Amino acid sequence: MTTVGIRGTFFDFVDDPWKHVGNEQAAARFHQDGLMVVADGVIEAFGPYEKIAAAHSSVEVTHIKDRIIVPGFIDGHIHLPQTRVLGAYGEQLLPWLQKWVYPEELKYRDRNYAREGAKRFLDALLASGTTTCQAFTSSSPVSTEELFEEAARRNMRVIAGLTGIDRNAPADFIDTPENFYRDSKRLIAQYHNKGRNLYAITPRFAFGASPELLKACQRLKHEHPDCWVNTHISENPAECSGVLVEHPDCQDYLGVYEKFGLVGPKFSGGHGVYLSNNEFRRMSKTGAAVVFCPCSNLFLGSGLFRLGRATDPEHRVRMSFGTDVGGGNRFSMISVLDDAYKVGMCNNTLLDGSIDPARKDLAEAERNKLSPYRGFWSITLGGAEGLYIDDKLGNFEPGKEADFVALDPNGGQAAQAWHQSLIADGAGPRTMDEAASMLFAVMMVGDDRCVDETWVMGKRLYKKN
Amino acid sequence: MTTVGIRGTFFDFVDDPWKHVGNEQAAARFHQDGLMVVADGVIEAFGPYEKIAAAHSSVEVTHIKDRIIVPGFIDGHIHLPQTRVLGAYGEQLLPWLQKWVYPEELKYRDRNYAREGAKRFLDALLASGTTTCQAFTSSSPVSTEELFEEAARRNMRVIAGLTGIDRNAPADFIDTPENFYRDSKRLIAQYHNKGRNLYAITPRFAFGASPELLKACQRLKHEHPDCWVNTHISENPAECSGVLVEHPDCQDYLGVYEKFGLVGPKFSGGHGVYLSNNEFRRMSKTGAAVVFCPCSNLFLGSGLFRLGRATDPEHRVRMSFGTDVGGGNRFSMISVLDDAYKVGMCNNTLLDGSIDPARKDLAEAERNKLSPYRGFWSITLGGAEGLYIDDKLGNFEPGKEADFVALDPNGGQAAQAWHQSLIADGAGPRTMDEAASMLFAVMMVGDDRCVDETWVMGKRLYKKN
Numbered sequence: 046m047t048t049v050g051i052r053g054t055f056f057d058f059v060d061d062p063w064k065h066v067g068n069e070q071a072a073a074r075f076h077q078d079g080l081m082v083v084a085d086g087v088i089e090a091f092g093p094y095e096k097i098a099a100a101h102s103s104v105e106v107t108h109i110k111d112r113i114i115v116p117g118f119i120d121g122h123i124h125l126p127q128t129r130v131l132g133a134y135g136e137q138l139l140p141w142l143q144k145w146v147y148p149e150e151l152k153y154r155d156r157n158y159a160r161e162g163a164k165r166f167l168d169a170l171l172a173s174g175t176t177t178c179q180a181f182t183s184s185s186p187v188s189t190e191e192l193f194e195e196a197a198r199r200n201m202r203v204i205a206g207l208t209g210i211d212r213n214a215p216a217d218f219i220d221t222p223e224n225f226y227r228d229s230k231r232l233i234a235q236y237h238n239k240g241r242n243l244y245a246i247t248p249r250f251a252f253g254a255s256p257e258l259l260k261a262c263q264r265l266k267h268e269h270p271d272c273w274v275n276t277h278i279s280e281n282p283a284e285c286s287g288v289l290v291e292h293p294d295c296q297d298y299l300g301v302y303e304k305f306g307l308v309g310p311k312f313s314g315g316h317g318v319y320l321s322n323n324e325f326r327r328m329s330k331t332g333a334a335v336v337f338c339p340c341s342n343l344f345l346g347s348g349l350f351r352l353g354r355a356t357d358p359e360h361r362v363r364m365s366f367g368t369d370v371g372g373g374n375r376f377s378m379i380s381v382l383d384d385a386y387k388v389g390m391c392n393n394t395l396l397d398g399s400i401d402p403a404r405k406d407l408a409e410a411e412r413n414k415l416s417p418y419r420g421f422w423s424i425t426l427g428g429a430e431g432l433y434i435d436d437k438l439g440n441f442e443p444g445k446e447a448d449f450v451a452l453d454p455n456g457g458q459a460a461q462a463w464h465q466s467l468i469a470d471g472a473g474p475r476t477m478d479e480a481a482s483m484l485f486a487v488m489m490v491g492d493d494r495c496v497d498e499t500w501v502m503g504k505r506l507y508k509k510n
Numbered sequence: 511m512t513t514v515g516i517r518g519t520f521f522d523f524v525d526d527p528w529k530h531v532g533n534e535q536a537a538a539r540f541h542q543d544g545l546m547v548v549a550d551g552v553i554e555a556f557g558p559y560e561k562i563a564a565a566h567s568s569v570e571v572t573h574i575k576d577r578i579i580v581p582g583f584i585d586g587h588i589h590l591p592q593t594r595v596l597g598a599y600g601e602q603l604l605p606w607l608q609k610w611v612y613p614e615e616l617k618y619r620d621r622n623y624a625r626e627g628a629k630r631f632l633d634a635l636l637a638s639g640t641t642t643c644q645a646f647t648s649s650s651p652v653s654t655e656e657l658f659e660e661a662a663r664r665n666m667r668v669i670a671g672l673t674g675i676d677r678n679a680p681a682d683f684i685d686t687p688e689n690f691y692r693d694s695k696r697l698i699a700q701y702h703n704k705g706r707n708l709y710a711i712t713p714r715f716a717f718g719a720s721p722e723l724l725k726a727c728q729r730l731k732h733e734h735p736d737c738w739v740n741t742h743i744s745e746n747p748a749e750c751s752g753v754l755v756e757h758p759d760c761q762d763y764l765g766v767y768e769k770f771g772l773v774g775p776k777f778s779g780g781h782g783v784y785l786s787n788n789e790f791r792r793m794s795k796t797g798a799a800v801v802f803c804p805c806s807n808l809f810l811g812s813g814l815f816r817l818g819r820a821t822d823p824e825h826r827v828r829m830s831f832g833t834d835v836g837g838g839n840r841f842s843m844i845s846v847l848d849d850a851y852k853v854g855m856c857n858n859t860l861l862d863g864s865i866d867p868a869r870k871d872l873a874e875a876e877r878n879k880l881s882p883y884r885g886f887w888s889i890t891l892g893g894a895e896g897l898y899i900d901d902k903l904g905n906f907e908p909g910k911e912a913d914f915v916a917l918d919p920n921g922g923q924a925a926q927a928w929h930q931s932l933i934a935d936g937a938g939p940r941t942m943d944e945a946a947s948m949l950f951a952v953m954m955v956g957d958d959r960c961v962d963e964t965w966v967m968g969k970r971l972y973k974k975n
Contacts, residue, residue, distance in 0.1 A: 129928050132954035134947075135879055137859060165928055172924035282864035343808075344954070346855025374848070374954045376925050383839070387849075390811025394602060399747035414600055458958055459637035460841050463594050463630055482599075489597035489809070489839045492957065493923055 048084045049503055050106035052094055053114045054473055055079040056480050057440040058426040062418035063356045069418035075477035083447040086502030091441045109451045111473060112497055113480060116440055117176025117448030118378040119428030122315040122336040122367025124181040125192050126150040128166045131371035138281040138345050147218045153188035163195040171507040173377040174496040176448035179204040179275055179432055184220050186228045193236040200502050204273050206247035207232055211258045226261040233269055245273035251288045251301040259305040274307045278314030281347045285319050299324040308333045311433045318348040326360040334363035334431040339384035341369035349388050353412035365431030366423045377493035382420040389413035417485035451498040454483040457491030464490050513549045514968055515571035517559055518579045519938055520544040521945050522905040523891040527883035528821045534883035540942035548912040551967030556906045574916045576938060577962055578945060581905055582641025582913030583843040584893030586830025587780040587801040589646040590657050591615040593631045596836035603746040603810050612683045618653035628660040636972040638842040639961040641913035644669040644740055644897055649685050651693045658701040665967050669738050671712035672697055676723045691726040698734055710738035716753045716766040724770040739772045743779030746812045750784050764789040773798045776898045783813040791825040799828035799896040804849035806834035814853050818877035830896030831888045842958035847885040854878035882950035916963040919948040922956030929955050
């Protein structure tokens with residue numbers, strides 16, 4: 046057994062800040078001088094340095110100074126084979142897929158290319174502080190295999206699965222429901238719950254899925270109920286209309302997945318920009334999750350996700366946040382928080398009644414405000430809850446896996462250090478509130494440059510140059 | 511006379527890409543191997559290396575390799591005394607001003623603080639590749655003096671002016687129209703056209719200006735017709751309503767400035783999110799300019815600037831782009847292009863008819879697409895045209911001031927180099943189109959990390975670590 050200690054300033058969460066409006070501190074935990082003891086990659090003890098050190102006097106301690114240590118970030122929605130085409134110019138969702146995405150993803154039939162892609166993908170995630178993702182692969186099994194293999198070599202927890210599509214894509218890109226079923230079965234047997242790998246049955250999106258493909262997914266979920274289900278939902282208005290043309294017997298986008306028994310715990314629908322209140326209600330009731338991908342929603346112009354509506358206590362929906370690389374133009378969950386904050390604020394100018402008094406809703410507007418508590422919860426413990434892996438990771442509870450990030454609050458653009466000095470006068474944070482304010486500046490003034498070190502299972506896998 | 515040569519790959523503009531829909535290359539200029547000869551800070555010759563070198567064989571040449579050299583960026587709207595509060599949490603425009611901005615700006619009455627602020631401000635600009643800005647200062651003359659002094663020491667071209675406000679701000683922050691007139695007169699005499707400094711008569715915004723203050727501005731403009739006029743316009747719906755309450759005899763926001771004779775050449779109105787078609791038409795006719803500040807418009811949730819409408823050839827409005835730090839959360843004009851692209855794309859989902867067929871306007875949608883040509887033109891030559899300084903700078907025409915930036919196309923997030931290698935296979939750009947594609951990736955995948963060197967008047971003032 047290898048036991049190590051990490052000493053430093055720690056910030057993590059014990060509850061959902063949206064449940065503590067006006068008192069979000071109640072959801073967080075802060076140790077200015079803390080110690081985490083990690084045995085074989087798993088957290089054994091965590092708390093104030095003095096107290097924990099006394100009980101673990103023999104452990105060798107690494108002291109990470111001048112940093113704020115937070116749980117590893119969780120990216121709930123990302124596409125491995127779009128690593129290289131992130132930020133492609135000029136199109137909304139459907140033409141963008143045809144022009145940029147499918148041609149690049151086709152290259153992942155080649156094992157060497159897929160292997161290089163998987164390496165670069167995980168390198169980019171670790172450099173951004175992301176230690177866990179739920180990933181789409183491509184319609185060829187090779188890329189799924191290579192992602193799981195590479196993640197296993199790094200001991201990273203990854204949720205992924207063969208990405209099925211049998212409609213509305215080039216002929217050499219699509220595959221049959223039969224092949225999808227067969228290949229998925231094999232991949233589940235080979236990878237699911239092996240090491241830290243977890244398998245998601247992954248129909249790409251309803252617009253690219255025949256009823257037969259969705260039936261294959263339903264059968265897979267029935268035969269492997271502990272597997273995840275990962276897909277897209279209600280991203281773009283033209284896509285939403287297209288889905289109802291493809292599935293004319295369904296009343297809305299969610300209805301398609303409901304029809305095939307996929308909506309429930311461990312179900313993730315990426316985007317959800319155009320989900321109706323009624324769909325939010327049904328997702329809430331069944332424990333399904335939506336993945337908010339603001340960089341992508343802005344980059345593709347899809348629209349403004351109704352964050353304050355998804356978090357309405359009347360029909361609270363589980364949620365993770367995602368980059369959606371390559372629809373999202375940045376690998377960093379810190380950039381996701383930047384754009385998420387902006388989406389929330391733009392929503393609020395529509396909700397304050399200044400444009401249309403009938404739309405005024407100040408409670409929803411309050412929920413749209415992405416405070417640093419809400420933001421960092423969403424990409425750590427909240428993301429883990431959205432993905433149903435909060436029993437394994439997401440905060441520093443003993444028993445959980447020791448994935449974490451050491452943030453340099455001054456690491457971003459030239460102006461950042463002076464800004465931070467307004468809060469803590471050149472020193473590190475002394476209180477939870479100071480830490481939260483500095484984390485807000487990491488979100489909005491900083492970026493992935495603030496990620497100084499990324500640790501996976503108690504082992505440092507990334508250090509900034 | 512000091513004469514130096516700069517050799518490298520150059521990209522600049524000779525015309526407005528929005529005038530060349532479908533053939534934007536016609537607006538640009540590309541030399542894969544170019545040479546710029548600079549005499550005493552001014553461009554003496556520019557063109558292909560072979561040709562220019564032959565005619566200037568004695569000049570000492572600095573070869574900037576593996577970079578794309580573009581004109582220095584122009585920030586048309588930024589607030590010096592908000593350098594430290596950029597990215598402040600949680601409010602729309604009017605409460606944000608009261609809570610964060612006025613208290614910080616008050617500190618700039620102290621000369622030492624103002625001097626430190628001016629240094630940090632210009633350091634942050636240069637690190638972002640910005641060589642010229644049009645800046646708001648504060649309501650105390652000290653900050654205007656310190657900005658001009660510091661800019662002069664660096665020989666940077668800056669437009670700035672005492673920022674007048676006599677309403678709707680804390681009592682110790684506002685000043686009288688009489689003092690504003692007197693102090694502005696003195697500052698104009700002291701700084702306007704001294705070295706590279708240019709003076710802008712600067713009423714902060716109509717919501718903070720009494721008719722008497724605007725009358726003082728009118729008198730200043732009448733007495734100093736070659737001075738600039740810089741202000742805010744139509745940023746936020748609540749502000750727009752507030753302005754019409756303060757100025758009940760005006761039909762719209764622009765009408766307030768028109769009433770006092772301020773609208774015409776050298777007039778800049780920051781934001782313009784809620785400008786009507788009729789206001790665009792009047793601005794177009796008089797040669798007034800709008801400054802598009804997307805980071806700020808998203809950060810404060812102000813709304814989506816109608817880029818495709820401002821560029822309608824029927825009433826084309828002059829335009830520069832701005833960070834609006836601290837309403838904008840980034841000093842980098844590259845980040846401004848990132849958010850500008852996103853604003854354009856979000857506009858387009860409203861214009862493609864998929865939500866409301868009656869709003870379909872594909873020509874406007876086309877103009878909303880911020881191609882790399884449009885983007886980099888807007889922060890160089892286009893910005894200079896918007897500010898009426900294109901006779902002095904903005905591209906590499908001989909006779910203009912030699913302000914430029916050497917961009918590292920691979921300088922951004924970890925994933926960027928592999929992305930760029932899709933375009934030019936690991937090498938630099940060989941054609942104008944390859945250069946433009948790489949610049950698009952600088953906008954959307956990169957950030958200020960791509961700024962490797964910043965030169966002002968032929969002298970290198972910034973080099974990335």
